[in-house]
Amino acid sequence: MQQATPHRRKPFPFHIVVFLLPAVVIYTLFMAYPLLDSLRLSFFDQRGPEPVFVGLQNFNELLFGELWAPRFWNALRNNFVFFSIHMLVQNPLALLLATLLTARRLRFRALYRTLIFTPTTLSVVIIGFIWSLILNPTWGIFDSFLQFLGLGDLVQPWLGSEKTALIALSLISVWQWVGLPMILFIAALIGISDELIEAAIVDGASAWEVFWNIKFPLVLPTIGIVAVLTFVGNFNAFDLIYTTQGPQAVPNYATDIMGTLFYRTYYGVQLQPGNPTMGTAIAAATFVVILAGVMFYLFFLQRRLARTEG
Amino acid sequence: MTTKITALQGQPAKSRSDIWQTLNRLLIGSALPHAILLFYTFLAMFPIVLTIINSFKERKNIFAHPYALPLGNLFSLSGYQLVFNPDRANTGLYLQNSLIVTVSTIVAVILFGAMAAYALSEYQFPGNRWLGLYMSIGIMIPIRLGTVGIIKICTALGLTGTLQSLILIYIAQNLPLAIFILSQFMRDLPRELKDAARVDGASEYHIFFRLVLPLVRPGIASVAVFTMIPTWNDLWFPLILASQEETRTVTLGVQMFTGQFLKDWTALLAALTLAMLPVLIIYALFSRQMIRGLTSGAVKQ
Numbered sequence: 322m323q324q325a326t327p328h329r330r331k332p333f334p335f336h337i338v339v340f341l342l343p344a345v346v347i348y349t350l351f352m353a354y355p356l357l358d359s360l361r362l363s364f365f366d367q368r369g370p371e372p373v374f375v376g377l378q379n380f381n382e383l384l385f386g387e388l389w390a391p392r393f394w395n396a397l398r399n400n401f402v403f404f405s406i407h408m409l410v411q412n413p414l415a416l417l418l419a420t421l422l423t424a425r426r427l428r429f430r431a432l433y434r435t436l437i438f439t440p441t442t443l444s445v446v447i448i449g450f451i452w453s454l455i456l457n458p459t460w461g462i463f464d465s466f467l468q469f470l471g472l473g474d475l476v477q478p479w480l481g482s483e484k485t486a487l488i489a490l491s492l493i494s495v496w497q498w499v500g501l502p503m504i505l506f507i508a509a510l511i512g513i514s515d516e517l518i519e520a521a522i523v524d525g526a527s528a529w530e531v532f533w534n535i536k537f538p539l540v541l542p543t544i545g546i547v548a549v550l551t552f553v554g555n556f557n558a559f560d561l562i563y564t565t566q567g568p569q570a571v572p573n574y575a576t577d578i579m580g581t582l583f584y585r586t587y588y589g590v591q592l593q594p595g596n597p598t599m600g601t602a603i604a605a606a607t608f609v610v611i612l613a614g615v616m617f618y619l620f621f622l623q624r625r626l627a628r629t630e631g
Numbered sequence: 632m633t634t635k636i637t638a639l640q641g642q643p644a645k646s647r648s649d650i651w652q653t654l655n656r657l658l659i660g661s662a663l664p665h666a667i668l669l670f671y672t673f674l675a676m677f678p679i680v681l682t683i684i685n686s687f688k689e690r691k692n693i694f695a696h697p698y699a700l701p702l703g704n705l706f707s708l709s710g711y712q713l714v715f716n717p718d719r720a721n722t723g724l725y726l727q728n729s730l731i732v733t734v735s736t737i738v739a740v741i742l743f744g745a746m747a748a749y750a751l752s753e754y755q756f757p758g759n760r761w762l763g764l765y766m767s768i769g770i771m772i773p774i775r776l777g778t779v780g781i782i783k784i785c786t787a788l789g790l791t792g793t794l795q796s797l798i799l800i801y802i803a804q805n806l807p808l809a810i811f812i813l814s815q816f817m818r819d820l821p822r823e824l825k826d827a828a829r830v831d832g833a834s835e836y837h838i839f840f841r842l843v844l845p846l847v848r849p850g851i852a853s854v855a856v857f858t859m860i861p862t863w864n865d866l867w868f869p870l871i872l873a874s875q876e877e878t879r880t881v882t883l884g885v886q887m888f889t890g891q892f893l894k895d896w897t898a899l900l901a902a903l904t905l906a907m908l909p910v911l912i913i914y915a916l917f918s919r920q921m922i923r924g925l926t927s928g929a930v931k932q
């Protein structure tokens with residue numbers, strides 16, 4: 322074991338082990354090992370008394386089999402739609418709000434920030450219920466708002482209709498989570514030196530030019546981080562759909578995502594018994610997708626985004 | 632403002648019409664930003680406020696006058712009376728469970744996370760780099776993917792249906808980010824400070840607890856906030872591992888509880904308001920620190 326300092330003859334540095342042990346043990350036992358074990362189980366079939374090694378059979382059935390493939394690809398597609406809406410709505414909105422909140426002179430800055438961040442502090446369950454009430458045609462809150470805007474024709478059961486449910490839920494999720502990237506963007510924008518901005522303004526740059534030529538490039542790395550965090554978070558989503566649409570992701574699986582698919586598969590529902598190893602296969606597939614996204618970020622985006630810095 | 636415009640006017644060669652200048656003034660000026668911010672703040676708070684004010688109304692008034700404040704004869708506690716009926720929901724117990732789980736998790740994450748962050752950032756030892764990488768993978772990989780494995784481990788350790796299982800899982804979930812944030816803060820501390828203490832004969836533990844920890848308080852605040860919110864609000868693990876009455880958390884309780892009241896809007900709104908209350912109160916009291924904690928953690932990244 323290498324000595325911590327070369328100046329004194331030191332005994333074995335127990336303190337390093339002491340410092341590291343609790344974290345490493347808990348992390349390994351409850352995060353690393355279970356993940357690897359789950360992945361391992363996906364190569365088995367455990368519907369009988371003993372798990373039987375079946376190689377890639379679970380994945381074969383999941384991706385191509387008659388029983389599982391439609392559900393799987395549907396959930397995967399829905400998850401990507403979910404993610405796209407977050408990228409298209411949540412992140413630009415967060416950037417806009419952050420830019421406004423970091424303007425040089427702004428009264429009530431802290432108040433705005435606090436209030437805008439409030440939905441992010443609440444649980445998804447509460448948010449889901451509140452919004453399902455607002456969108457409920459019986460109460461008609463959202464519907465009367467549409468009518469107020471002269472869009473009365475658009476009134477429909479947003480969460481009950483196959484065409485709109487997923488998008489509605491995505492937007493609800495955006496509404497809840499926008500505070501988080503907003504905070505990250507605020508931190509990034511605060512970090513931009515004032516002198517840089519001052520110099521540009523003295524040179525005659527408009528606020529718009531300052532944003533595009535100075536702030537935006539310097540914020541790009543953060544945009545990258547936000548993008549990958551959004552990706553991971555969206556593919557991990559479950560709570561909102563489960564709360565508002567139930568584990569079967571009504572209507573007709575239109576709101577089914579990887580999380581609900583996994584939950585339903587593992588526990589079984591109504592006539593279909595739980596299939597734990599197929600569940601692990603779904604988890605493994607989700608893992609692959611997330612890993613692909615993270616790898617893409619690490620190997621392509623991160624370098625590109627850092628290059629435009631400064 | 633006037634000096635800026637004079638400076639702009641003094642510039643040669645920039646082809647900028649007066650229309651642009653007016654537009655710029657609009658943008659930088661206070662009107663538009665406030666309009667946008669006001670609009671979005673309203674959008675953010677409206678659902679929450681709507682729920683709260685309607686929880687104090689009778690059913691017919693929820694539908695007849697949804698936007699009115701619950702004053703005078705619109706005021707009614709019928710929803711709350713239904714909710715507080717002990718046969719239907721054990722809110723006090725759920726609150727207690729959530730508190731136990733969340734506070735224990737935060738304390739453990741801070742303690743173990745700081746210790747590990749310190750060891751990783753302070754000491755050179757073989758495998759330091761790999762261990763750091765190993766621990767930080769958890770930031771990007773959601774712990775839920777290993778749920779089946781977690782169920783197996785909890786069964787093997789005899790922890791099914793306990794709060795301890797939840798606590799240990801949440802610790803594992805939050806350690807990677809905590810270690811990441813805290814090691815950033817610790818790396819910024821000057822080496823001389825710690826070496827001086829060592830020369831004075833201080834033990835490594837003394838240096839850690841008495842010297843380093845107090846100096847990374849902003850990082851600790853950041854970790855506390857990042858840990859508290861997802862732990863308190865988690866639905867997945869309480870649902871899967873600890874759904875029975877004795878170990879139910881508030882979040883799960885609200886989910887199951889409100890399911891009963893789908894026909895009963897007064898009780899539904901009252902239940903939702905009550906569920907929001909602890910978080911809103913804590914947020915109202917500590918929002919400054921919380922947001923500062925989040926920002927300082929983010930800046931370090």
